[in-house]
Amino acid sequence: MAAGKSKIGRRVARNLGVPFADTDRSIVAQHGPIPQIFEREGEAVFREYEREAVARAVSRRSVVSLGGGAVMHPDTRALLARATVVYLTVSSAAVRSRIAGSNRPLLTDGIESWERIFAERAPVYESLATETWDTSTLPITRLADDIAAWAKGRV
Template sequence: MPSPVVVFIGAPASGKSKIAKRVAALLQVPRIDTDKVVVAEHGPIADIFDNSGEATFRAYERAAVKDALQHRAIVSLGGGAVLDPDTQKDLTTVPVVLLTVSEEAVASRISDPKRPLLRDGIEAWKKLVAARMPIYSELAWNTFDTSAGDLDAIAEDIVSWISSGTPRQGVSS
């Protein structure tokens, strides 16, 4: 069965969707963003949370992740997708890149109301990230920070790592 070239995980607004798009273009490989799949199939994420609740969103998200992981593609996950135990299990066998971002750098990126879990702003982001970091770190084969530096340069660094055979380097602090 085909499997992803690389899967991006990380905090909300760490740059998963934007970086994945660039990496896919550089490698000429299709890109799948699981948030976009959920929106295409079920409508805006904020509406799903408001009308049906987070559990329904997570079920839609898990289905999108399960399908995405069966393609040779660059896959970007939603920030909370790794909370699902089956997704954690599935991610043990594919190259996983963790994108990180500092609290200072992310502050200006999270004003968009499309992220329902961040309606309380930076304090909510900090709590989410602190709770999830052990899972992100456990799954990561390599980590890239997006706080500074432009998106194209970061994408090129990630492509170099992929081209070198995705050696496991874990989490850099």
Template sequence: MTEPALVLIGPMGAGKSSIGKKLARSLGTTFTDSDGVVVQAHGPIEKLFADHGEARFREIERAAVSEALARGGVVALGGGAVLHPATQQDLAALRVVLLTVSAQTIASRLRGTTRPLLQGDDPLARWRELAESRRELYERLATVRFDTSTGPIQDIVDAIAAWAQEATS
């Protein structure tokens, strides 16, 4: 039987993918990135957005999230994946880690971004809008929260791993 997923959610650039990979290694389990599942099956997210729009992308993303959650292990969701009601329902029964990050920290992480929802004159302002519009949803879905703004990534991974092991014992 597959172990229930430990899910990482949060705004773009919070470190879900990089922390998720290290966390899975630390916990001795698998890692799945829902955005990676989308890219593998359908090509670059930027192109999906350009060719088919956000609504179609969200449908494709939902299927990828469902597949990733079924695999178990550590699962990183794209920033907007939590918008889908079926995903919200799925997350209610799982351990969900909200990764937060400050706007000051995110500014350096977004330089040269190709993320479709951050295109335009002021990617940081757009990031702030998106993060704020989703904040209550992230908080409602989360079991626990960790900030990724400062400190070595391994310290954050270790803290989440310790929490996860405590939560299952």
């Protein structure tokens, strides 16, 4: 959460000349605001919506920004295991200001919630990652340009 996936992903897609898909935005467009989905239908239903959005997005040759918890669904992990996955990391110190005032439903205790969730998810992120980039200090434009150059070298 709050690693800059959408901003970086959008720019990487533009640099590569491919479509960009943000699964959180897709879910919101189809089902309404994420906090309301969590409140109304629960996290399990949200994760199923997320799995469906990921399946649609990865079926096309595109750059996909996933919600931070998408990888917790086993079917989503199976989809990603066949894809090139860029794992964007961010330090606790850098993320603190990024999540301040956030209405993210899983961040009930602010940075403490983020740190606990990150610790739970990190092994899964690492197992799926083709390449890892840290977003804590470098400008997003530079990171996106570097990732796009890396991706072009893989083709």
